[in-house]
Protein backbone atom coordinates (compact mmCIF):
# COMPACT_ATOMS: atom_id res chain seq x y z
CA UNK A 375 0.00 0.00 0.00
CA UNK A 376 1.36 3.38 -0.77
CA UNK A 377 2.24 5.45 2.27
CA UNK A 378 -0.03 8.33 1.30
CA UNK A 379 -3.06 6.05 1.23
CA UNK A 380 -2.06 4.59 4.60
CA UNK A 381 -1.89 8.06 6.11
CA UNK A 382 -5.29 8.96 4.71
CA UNK A 383 -6.71 5.75 6.23
CA UNK A 384 -5.18 6.43 9.63
CA UNK A 385 -6.51 9.97 9.63
CA UNK A 386 -9.91 8.64 8.58
CA UNK A 387 -9.99 6.28 11.55
CA UNK A 388 -8.91 9.07 13.89
CA UNK A 389 -11.56 11.45 12.61
CA UNK A 390 -14.29 8.91 13.20
CA UNK A 391 -13.67 8.60 16.93
CA UNK A 392 -14.10 11.63 19.15
CA UNK A 393 -11.19 10.73 21.35
CA UNK A 394 -8.61 10.17 18.64
CA UNK A 395 -9.70 13.29 16.85
CA UNK A 396 -8.78 15.54 19.75
CA UNK A 397 -5.16 14.50 19.49
CA UNK A 398 -5.15 16.53 16.29
CA UNK A 399 -5.83 19.77 18.15
CA UNK A 400 -2.80 21.23 19.83
CA UNK A 401 -2.96 22.38 23.39
CA UNK A 402 -2.14 25.83 22.11
CA UNK A 403 -5.21 25.76 19.87
CA UNK A 404 -7.39 24.56 22.71
CA UNK A 405 -6.19 27.30 25.02
CA UNK A 406 -6.68 29.93 22.34
CA UNK A 407 -10.33 28.84 22.07
CA UNK A 408 -11.09 29.25 25.78
CA UNK A 409 -14.28 31.22 26.24
CA UNK A 410 -14.53 33.96 28.85
CA UNK A 411 -17.69 35.61 27.53
CA UNK A 412 -21.09 34.76 28.95
CA UNK A 413 -22.70 35.51 25.57
CA UNK A 414 -20.61 32.78 23.96
CA UNK A 415 -21.74 30.03 26.30
CA UNK A 416 -23.35 27.45 24.00
CA UNK A 417 -26.98 26.42 24.42
CA UNK A 418 -27.12 23.35 26.58
CA UNK A 419 -29.64 21.23 28.43
CA UNK A 420 -28.66 19.75 31.76
CA UNK A 421 -29.50 16.10 32.33
CA UNK A 422 -32.33 15.85 34.82
CA UNK A 423 -31.23 15.13 38.38
CA UNK A 424 -34.14 12.79 38.71
CA UNK A 425 -33.09 10.16 36.24
CA UNK A 426 -35.28 10.65 33.22
CA UNK A 427 -37.90 12.76 34.97
CA UNK A 428 -37.65 16.52 35.17
CA UNK A 429 -40.24 16.65 37.87
CA UNK A 430 -39.06 16.27 41.44
CA UNK A 431 -42.70 15.75 42.46
CA UNK A 432 -42.68 12.39 40.70
CA UNK A 433 -39.82 11.16 42.85
CA UNK A 434 -39.80 10.68 46.60
CA UNK A 435 -36.90 10.88 49.03
CA UNK A 436 -36.68 7.10 49.36
CA UNK A 437 -36.36 6.66 45.59
CA UNK A 438 -33.65 9.31 45.52
CA UNK A 439 -31.68 7.72 48.36
CA UNK A 440 -32.06 4.09 47.40
CA UNK A 441 -32.11 4.20 43.65
CA UNK A 442 -31.17 7.45 41.95
CA UNK A 443 -28.31 8.48 44.22
CA UNK A 444 -26.42 5.16 43.91
CA UNK A 445 -26.96 5.24 40.13
CA UNK A 446 -25.36 8.70 39.84
CA UNK A 447 -22.46 7.62 41.97
CA UNK A 448 -21.87 4.59 39.83
CA UNK A 449 -21.99 6.68 36.67
CA UNK A 450 -19.54 9.23 38.04
CA UNK A 451 -17.12 6.47 38.94
CA UNK A 452 -17.49 4.74 35.59
CA UNK A 453 -17.42 7.75 33.28
CA UNK A 454 -15.24 10.28 35.09
CA UNK A 455 -13.59 9.89 38.47
CA UNK A 456 -12.66 6.23 38.38
CA UNK A 457 -12.26 4.32 41.57
CA UNK A 458 -9.65 3.34 44.14
CA UNK A 459 -9.97 -0.44 44.67
CA UNK A 460 -9.05 -0.91 48.33
CA UNK A 461 -10.18 -4.52 48.65
CA UNK A 462 -7.31 -6.47 50.17
CA UNK A 463 -5.66 -3.41 51.71
CA UNK A 464 -5.30 -3.08 55.45
CA UNK A 465 -5.17 0.34 57.14
CA UNK A 466 -3.77 1.01 60.61
CA UNK A 467 -3.04 4.15 62.60
CA UNK A 468 -0.03 5.01 64.71
CA UNK A 469 -0.10 8.14 66.89
CA UNK A 470 3.43 9.50 66.61
CA UNK A 471 3.07 12.58 68.73
CA UNK A 472 0.44 14.29 70.82
CA UNK A 473 1.33 17.49 72.62
CA UNK A 474 0.15 20.92 73.68
CA UNK A 475 1.60 23.74 71.64
CA UNK A 476 1.44 27.54 71.61
CA UNK A 477 0.93 28.18 75.30
CA UNK A 478 -1.43 25.22 75.55
CA UNK A 479 -3.88 26.84 73.15
CA UNK A 480 -3.83 23.92 70.75
CA UNK A 481 -3.06 20.28 70.84
CA UNK A 482 -0.99 19.01 67.93
CA UNK A 483 -1.11 15.36 66.94
CA UNK A 484 0.63 13.53 64.16
CA UNK A 485 -0.79 10.20 63.07
CA UNK A 486 0.68 7.81 60.54
CA UNK A 487 -1.89 6.11 58.36
CA UNK A 488 -0.23 2.89 57.31
CA UNK A 489 -1.74 1.16 54.29
CA UNK A 490 -0.54 -2.37 53.61
CA UNK A 491 -1.25 -5.07 51.07
CA UNK A 492 0.40 -7.71 53.24
CA UNK A 493 3.63 -7.61 51.25
CA UNK A 494 4.51 -3.96 51.55
CA UNK A 495 3.14 -0.81 53.06
CA UNK A 496 2.74 2.88 52.35
CA UNK A 497 2.65 5.65 54.99
CA UNK A 498 0.52 8.78 54.88
CA UNK A 499 0.92 11.43 57.53
CA UNK A 500 -2.11 13.10 59.10
CA UNK A 501 -1.61 16.33 61.04
CA UNK A 502 -4.21 17.44 63.58
CA UNK A 503 -4.68 20.63 65.53
CA UNK A 504 -7.37 20.51 68.18
CA UNK A 505 -8.61 23.36 70.36
CA UNK A 506 -7.95 22.79 74.05
CA UNK A 507 -10.63 25.16 75.35
CA UNK A 508 -13.58 23.20 73.95
CA UNK A 509 -15.21 20.74 76.32
CA UNK A 510 -15.96 17.32 74.85
CA UNK A 511 -15.16 15.97 71.40
CA UNK A 512 -14.51 18.69 68.81
CA UNK A 513 -16.05 19.13 65.35
CA UNK A 514 -13.48 19.16 62.57
CA UNK A 515 -12.53 20.44 59.16
CA UNK A 516 -10.40 18.05 57.12
CA UNK A 517 -8.71 18.70 53.80
CA UNK A 518 -5.68 17.92 51.71
CA UNK A 519 -2.81 20.38 51.22
CA UNK A 520 -0.59 21.05 48.19
CA UNK A 521 2.98 21.08 49.50
CA UNK A 522 3.15 19.32 52.85
CA UNK A 523 1.73 19.45 56.36
CA UNK A 524 4.72 21.53 57.47
CA UNK A 525 3.68 24.27 55.01
CA UNK A 526 0.33 25.03 56.64
CA UNK A 527 1.81 26.61 59.78
CA UNK A 528 5.19 27.86 60.94
CA UNK A 529 5.03 25.46 63.93
CA UNK A 530 8.58 23.98 63.94
CA UNK A 531 7.31 20.70 65.39
CA UNK A 532 5.46 19.55 62.24
CA UNK A 533 7.22 16.65 60.51
CA UNK A 534 8.49 17.16 56.99
CA UNK A 535 7.45 14.57 54.42
CA UNK A 536 9.80 12.75 52.08
CA UNK A 537 7.35 12.33 49.23
CA UNK A 538 7.58 13.91 45.79
CA UNK A 539 6.70 17.62 45.74
CA UNK A 540 6.21 20.02 42.87
CA UNK A 541 9.21 22.28 42.36
CA UNK A 542 8.58 25.90 43.23
CA UNK A 543 11.36 28.47 43.24
CA UNK A 544 9.38 30.92 45.38
CA UNK A 545 9.07 28.30 48.08
CA UNK A 546 12.63 27.03 47.75
CA UNK A 547 11.44 23.62 46.54
CA UNK A 548 13.75 21.93 44.05
CA UNK A 549 14.58 18.37 43.00
CA UNK A 550 11.00 17.53 43.97
CA UNK A 551 11.94 17.47 47.65
CA UNK A 552 10.92 19.75 50.51
CA UNK A 553 12.92 20.82 53.54
CA UNK A 554 12.82 23.33 56.41
CA UNK A 555 12.78 26.27 54.00
CA UNK A 556 9.16 25.62 53.07
CA UNK A 557 7.80 25.66 56.62
CA UNK A 558 4.69 27.82 56.83
CA UNK A 559 4.71 28.88 53.18
CA UNK A 560 1.00 28.09 52.84
CA UNK A 561 -0.04 29.39 56.26
CA UNK A 562 -2.13 32.05 54.47
CA UNK A 563 -4.43 29.28 53.20
CA UNK A 564 -4.76 27.54 56.56
CA UNK A 565 -5.73 30.05 59.27
CA UNK A 566 -5.26 27.57 62.10
CA UNK A 567 -5.79 30.16 64.88
CA UNK A 568 -9.07 31.30 63.29
CA UNK A 569 -10.28 27.70 63.01
CA UNK A 570 -9.36 26.88 66.60
CA UNK A 571 -10.92 30.13 67.85
CA UNK A 572 -14.18 29.12 66.21
CA UNK A 573 -14.11 25.91 68.23
CA UNK A 574 -13.10 23.54 65.42
CA UNK A 575 -10.20 21.19 65.01
CA UNK A 576 -8.31 20.83 61.74
CA UNK A 577 -6.98 17.70 60.08
CA UNK A 578 -4.81 17.79 56.98
CA UNK A 579 -2.84 15.41 54.78
CA UNK A 580 -0.31 16.23 52.09
CA UNK A 581 -1.97 14.97 48.89
CA UNK A 582 1.36 13.79 47.43
CA UNK A 583 1.69 11.41 50.39
CA UNK A 584 -1.38 9.64 49.01
CA UNK A 585 -0.58 9.89 45.32
CA UNK A 586 2.05 12.17 43.76
CA UNK A 587 0.39 14.59 41.36
CA UNK A 588 1.88 13.61 38.03
CA UNK A 589 1.11 11.08 35.37
CA UNK A 590 3.24 8.07 36.24
CA UNK A 591 0.88 5.34 35.05
CA UNK A 592 -0.45 4.74 38.57
CA UNK A 593 2.62 3.02 39.88
CA UNK A 594 3.58 5.24 42.79
CA UNK A 595 1.83 6.42 46.00
CA UNK A 596 -0.90 4.13 47.27
CA UNK A 597 -1.33 2.79 43.73
CA UNK A 598 1.93 0.92 44.31
CA UNK A 599 -0.01 -1.39 46.65
CA UNK A 600 -2.46 -2.59 44.02
CA UNK A 601 -2.31 -5.93 42.24
CA UNK A 602 -0.71 -5.93 38.84
CA UNK A 603 -3.93 -7.21 37.27
CA UNK A 604 -5.88 -4.11 38.26
CA UNK A 605 -7.34 -2.32 35.22
CA UNK A 606 -5.42 0.95 35.16
CA UNK A 607 -7.92 2.63 32.89
CA UNK A 608 -10.33 2.71 35.87
CA UNK A 609 -7.92 4.47 38.23
CA UNK A 610 -7.50 8.18 38.90
CA UNK A 611 -5.57 10.38 41.27
CA UNK A 612 -8.67 12.26 42.40
CA UNK A 613 -10.36 9.04 43.53
CA UNK A 614 -7.19 8.01 45.36
CA UNK A 615 -6.97 11.39 47.12
CA UNK A 616 -10.65 11.13 48.09
CA UNK A 617 -10.00 7.67 49.49
CA UNK A 618 -7.22 9.18 51.63
CA UNK A 619 -9.69 11.66 53.13
CA UNK A 620 -11.93 8.79 54.17
CA UNK A 621 -8.99 7.19 55.96
CA UNK A 622 -8.62 10.36 58.03
CA UNK A 623 -12.28 9.98 58.94
CA UNK A 624 -11.66 6.35 59.90
CA UNK A 625 -8.98 7.60 62.28
CA UNK A 626 -11.33 10.27 63.70
CA UNK A 627 -13.80 7.54 64.59
CA UNK A 628 -11.19 6.05 66.90
CA UNK A 629 -10.15 9.31 68.59
CA UNK A 630 -12.39 10.21 71.54
CA UNK A 631 -11.30 13.87 71.37
CA UNK A 632 -12.92 14.18 67.94
CA UNK A 633 -16.62 14.55 67.19
CA UNK A 634 -16.57 12.31 64.11
CA UNK A 635 -20.24 12.98 63.43
CA UNK A 636 -19.41 16.61 62.67
CA UNK A 637 -16.59 16.59 60.16
CA UNK A 638 -16.59 18.99 57.21
CA UNK A 639 -14.50 17.94 54.21
CA UNK A 640 -12.90 20.91 52.46
CA UNK A 641 -10.63 21.49 49.48
CA UNK A 642 -9.34 24.19 47.18
CA UNK A 643 -9.09 23.87 43.41
CA UNK A 644 -8.07 20.33 42.34
CA UNK A 645 -8.43 19.45 46.01
CA UNK A 646 -11.93 20.98 45.94
CA UNK A 647 -12.80 18.57 43.12
CA UNK A 648 -11.48 15.94 45.54
CA UNK A 649 -13.52 17.13 48.55
CA UNK A 650 -16.69 17.00 46.43
CA UNK A 651 -15.97 13.44 45.36
CA UNK A 652 -15.01 12.43 48.92
CA UNK A 653 -18.28 13.88 50.22
CA UNK A 654 -20.26 12.08 47.52
CA UNK A 655 -18.61 8.72 48.17
CA UNK A 656 -18.52 8.87 51.94
CA UNK A 657 -21.69 10.09 53.58
CA UNK A 658 -20.05 10.12 56.99
CA UNK A 659 -18.69 13.57 56.06
CA UNK A 660 -21.27 15.83 57.66
CA UNK A 661 -20.58 18.86 55.45
CA UNK A 662 -18.90 19.38 52.08
CA UNK A 663 -16.95 22.48 50.99
CA UNK A 664 -15.69 23.25 47.50
CA UNK A 665 -13.44 26.28 47.16
CA UNK A 666 -12.76 27.40 43.57
CA UNK A 667 -12.94 23.81 42.34
CA UNK A 668 -13.91 24.74 38.76
CA UNK A 669 -13.89 22.26 35.88
CA UNK A 670 -14.31 18.68 37.09
CA UNK A 671 -15.48 20.14 40.41
CA UNK A 672 -18.45 22.43 40.97
CA UNK A 673 -18.54 24.11 37.53
CA UNK A 674 -20.98 22.91 34.88
CA UNK A 675 -18.99 21.20 32.10
CA UNK A 676 -21.55 22.01 29.39
CA UNK A 677 -21.01 25.76 29.71
CA UNK A 678 -17.50 25.44 28.30
CA UNK A 679 -16.59 28.68 30.04
CA UNK A 680 -12.96 28.86 31.20
CA UNK A 681 -11.30 25.45 31.51
CA UNK A 682 -13.01 22.70 29.52
CA UNK A 683 -13.21 18.93 29.88
CA UNK A 684 -10.98 18.62 26.85
CA UNK A 685 -8.29 20.89 28.28
CA UNK A 686 -8.32 19.35 31.74
CA UNK A 687 -7.99 15.83 30.34
CA UNK A 688 -5.09 16.85 28.16
CA UNK A 689 -3.31 18.78 30.92
CA UNK A 690 -3.88 16.34 33.78
CA UNK A 691 -4.53 12.89 32.28
CA UNK A 692 -4.16 11.18 35.65
CA UNK A 693 -6.85 13.16 37.50
CA UNK A 694 -9.77 11.30 35.93
CA UNK A 695 -10.21 7.82 34.49
CA UNK A 696 -9.48 7.00 30.87
CA UNK A 697 -13.14 6.88 29.93
CA UNK A 698 -13.59 10.61 30.67
CA UNK A 699 -11.58 11.40 27.51
CA UNK A 700 -14.51 10.11 25.53
CA UNK A 701 -16.30 13.41 26.25
CA UNK A 702 -13.48 15.75 25.25
CA UNK A 703 -15.26 16.89 22.15
CA UNK A 704 -18.78 15.99 23.13
CA UNK A 705 -19.52 17.25 26.63
CA UNK A 706 -23.20 17.20 25.79
CA UNK A 707 -23.04 13.41 25.75
CA UNK A 708 -22.00 13.26 29.42
CA UNK A 709 -24.79 11.40 31.22
CA UNK A 710 -24.53 13.91 34.08
CA UNK A 711 -23.19 17.35 34.73
CA UNK A 712 -21.56 18.65 37.88
CA UNK A 713 -24.89 19.66 39.47
CA UNK A 714 -25.45 15.92 39.94
CA UNK A 715 -22.17 15.63 41.85
CA UNK A 716 -23.18 18.50 44.15
CA UNK A 717 -26.57 16.86 44.65
CA UNK A 718 -24.81 13.80 46.05
CA UNK A 719 -23.93 15.88 49.11
CA UNK A 720 -27.65 16.30 49.94
CA UNK A 721 -29.13 16.60 52.49
CA UNK A 722 -25.88 17.50 54.25
CA UNK A 723 -24.72 21.13 54.34
CA UNK A 724 -22.89 22.01 51.13
CA UNK A 725 -20.89 25.18 50.52
CA UNK A 726 -19.58 26.19 47.10
CA UNK A 727 -17.35 29.25 46.69
CA UNK A 728 -15.76 31.05 43.77
CA UNK A 729 -13.49 34.04 43.30
CA UNK A 730 -14.41 36.96 41.02
CA UNK A 731 -11.15 36.96 39.07
CA UNK A 732 -10.99 33.19 38.80
CA UNK A 733 -12.71 32.96 35.42
CA UNK A 734 -10.77 29.81 34.57
CA UNK A 735 -12.94 28.05 37.20
CA UNK A 736 -16.20 29.64 35.90
CA UNK A 737 -17.77 31.24 39.00
CA UNK A 738 -21.18 31.51 37.33
CA UNK A 739 -21.10 27.84 36.33
CA UNK A 740 -20.31 26.95 39.95
CA UNK A 741 -23.24 29.01 41.19
CA UNK A 742 -25.63 27.50 38.63
CA UNK A 743 -24.62 23.97 39.58
CA UNK A 744 -25.24 24.70 43.27
CA UNK A 745 -28.58 26.27 42.40
CA UNK A 746 -29.63 23.20 40.36
CA UNK A 747 -28.45 20.78 43.04
CA UNK A 748 -30.70 22.63 45.48
CA UNK A 749 -33.66 20.82 43.86
CA UNK A 750 -32.49 17.62 45.52
CA UNK A 751 -32.20 19.42 48.86
CA UNK A 752 -35.80 20.57 48.42
CA UNK A 753 -36.86 17.03 47.61
CA UNK A 754 -35.22 15.85 50.82
CA UNK A 755 -37.01 18.51 52.85
CA UNK A 756 -34.15 21.02 53.13
CA UNK A 757 -33.74 24.57 51.93
CA UNK A 758 -31.16 24.85 49.15
CA UNK A 759 -29.58 27.97 47.74
CA UNK A 760 -32.04 30.83 48.11
CA UNK A 761 -30.84 33.43 45.61
CA UNK A 762 -32.33 33.00 42.16
CA UNK A 763 -29.40 34.69 40.47
CA UNK A 764 -25.71 35.03 41.12
CA UNK A 765 -25.09 37.16 44.23
CA UNK A 766 -22.70 40.11 44.01
CA UNK A 767 -19.11 39.63 45.10
CA UNK A 768 -18.61 39.33 48.85
CA UNK A 769 -22.34 38.89 49.53
CA UNK A 770 -22.68 35.29 50.66
CA UNK A 771 -25.93 33.46 50.13
CA UNK A 772 -25.91 31.15 53.10
CA UNK A 773 -29.32 30.95 54.73
CA UNK A 774 -30.20 27.51 53.41
CA UNK A 775 -28.37 24.19 53.65
CA UNK A 776 -26.53 25.05 50.43
CA UNK A 777 -24.25 28.09 50.72
CA UNK A 778 -22.50 30.07 48.02
CA UNK A 779 -20.28 33.10 47.81
CA UNK A 780 -18.02 34.74 45.28
CA UNK A 781 -15.11 36.41 47.03
CA UNK A 782 -13.59 39.34 45.20
CA UNK A 783 -10.09 38.52 44.07
CA UNK A 784 -8.02 35.71 42.68
CA UNK A 785 -7.99 31.93 42.70
CA UNK A 786 -7.10 31.23 46.34
CA UNK A 787 -8.53 30.24 49.70
CA UNK A 788 -8.35 33.09 52.15
CA UNK A 789 -9.36 33.86 55.69
CA UNK A 790 -12.53 35.48 54.27
CA UNK A 791 -13.49 32.14 52.69
CA UNK A 792 -12.72 30.30 55.92
CA UNK A 793 -14.81 32.76 57.94
CA UNK A 794 -17.85 31.85 55.80
CA UNK A 795 -17.24 28.12 56.11
CA UNK A 796 -16.71 28.34 59.87
CA UNK A 797 -19.90 30.26 60.53
CA UNK A 798 -21.88 28.02 58.15
CA UNK A 799 -20.55 24.92 59.94
CA UNK A 800 -21.16 26.44 63.38
CA UNK A 801 -24.77 27.05 62.46
CA UNK A 802 -25.34 23.57 61.05
CA UNK A 803 -23.31 21.62 63.57
CA UNK A 804 -24.95 23.21 66.60
CA UNK A 805 -26.49 20.41 68.57
Ligand code: GCU
Pocket residue numbers: 642643644645666667668669681686689734
Ligand atom coordinates in the same frame (compact mmCIF):
# COMPACT_ATOMS: atom_id res chain seq x y z
C1 GCU B 1 -5.09 24.20 37.14
C2 GCU B 1 -6.22 23.34 36.62
C3 GCU B 1 -7.47 23.48 37.48
C4 GCU B 1 -7.14 23.23 38.94
C5 GCU B 1 -5.99 24.13 39.35
C6 GCU B 1 -5.46 23.87 40.77
O1 GCU B 1 -5.41 25.55 36.98
O2 GCU B 1 -6.45 23.69 35.30
O3 GCU B 1 -8.45 22.55 37.07
O4 GCU B 1 -8.28 23.43 39.74
O5 GCU B 1 -4.89 23.92 38.50
O6 GCU B 1 -5.67 22.81 41.33
O7 GCU B 1 -4.78 24.75 41.28
